[in-house]
Amino acid sequence: MPDPGTRVEVRSTDDPSASVVAIFGDVTSGSEPALMEAFVAAVDGGARTIVLDFAGLEYMNSGGIGLLVTMLVRAKRQGQRLLAVGLSDHYREIFSLIRLDEAIGIHDDANAALAASRA
C-alpha cells in the first residue's frame, strides 16, 4: 500500500515506564512501518504504557484504524497498555462507533492519561 507520509515522534515522559507516540498527518494501512517502528522504539525504551497522541492527526481511514487494532493486540500480548489523547470529537465518535473506546482508554491530554495509568 502507498505510504501516506505519516510522521511519528516518540517522546519520553517523567515516568520512565510511559512514552508518548505523537502522530501527525494521515494514517492509513500504508502507515504500518512508521507506526510499528515508533511502537517498537517506545517498548524498547522500557515503556509499559504507550500514549498515542492524535492531536496532529489530519485524516484516518479504516485501514488506519485496522492498524490501531493490530497495535492494540500486540501491546496487550506483551503486557503493555495503550491510551489515546488529543482525539477530536470526530475521531472520538469513530472510536465509539467501532467500540475501540472499550479497549483503549481515551483522555484529554497526556498528563491526564499518565495520571490514569498510575491510578
Place this chain on the structure above:
Amino acid sequence: MQSKDTGAWAHPVSSLATTAVGAPDDAVTGRRVAGPVHGFGQMWQKTFRVRLDGAGSPRDVMATWKERFPTFWPQSVKFYAPLAGIAPGEVALLEIAPLPGTPVRLSTGVLVIYADDESFTFMTPEGHTLSAWITFSAFQDAGVTLAQVQVLERPSDPLDDIAYHLGGSRMQTRFWEDTLIALARHLGTTEPSVETIVVCVDRKRQWRYVRNLRRSATLHSMMRTATAPGRWVTSRVRRRD
C-alpha cells in the same frame, strides 16, 4: 475544522437497523457491531490481492466493485444490499450456506463502517460467526492496479472457533480468493492469480467473550432450520382454518 474523512465514516448507533429487502431472516436489527477486539478465538489477518492488468484507475475499480458487489460473491453466500448501496452506515443482510447441499442457512449481516472512493470496510454484528473487519481497496503498484481484500478476524464464540478450525477458515479463504477472481475477470484480466497472505496476530483466546454464544447466528440458524417443519405444518393448519 472538518477532517478530510468526514462523510466517509458511519455515525455511531446504539443498535443496527437495515434497509435491505428480500432476505428470509433478519438476525441483525437491534444488535451492536462486534469487531475483532470483541471476538473469542485467535486473531488472524488475511490479505488477498489480485493484479488487474489493463483495468482502470483504483477509483474506477472501486466504483465497479461497489456497484456490482453482490455479483462477485460465490453462490454460497447471498448478499442483500441496503437500499443506498455500499454507503457509510448502511447494513446489508447475508444468507450463508455453511454446509453445501444441506438446508442449513446462516442469517447474518454487515455494517458499512467506512466508504470512500478508494476503499470500503465492513464490520460484523454481534452473533456473526466471525468478529471481523473487512476492508476492500484498490491501489497502484508499479503502474498496475491491484484489488485487495484484507480481513482482520476472530471466531466469535467457542462453537465458531471449532468450526473455523475444522474447515471454516479454509472455506473463507477460498471465498475471498474466488471473489477477487470474479472481480478480475469482470474487469478484463483473463488469468487472474490471487496472492494470499495469512498472519496470526494473536494466538490467545479471549475467554471473557465466551458469552458471545448467547447471540450466536450459528445456533440461531440451526434452531430455525430444525423448527422449519413445525412452522410449515402450523402455517398449513392455520391456512386451512
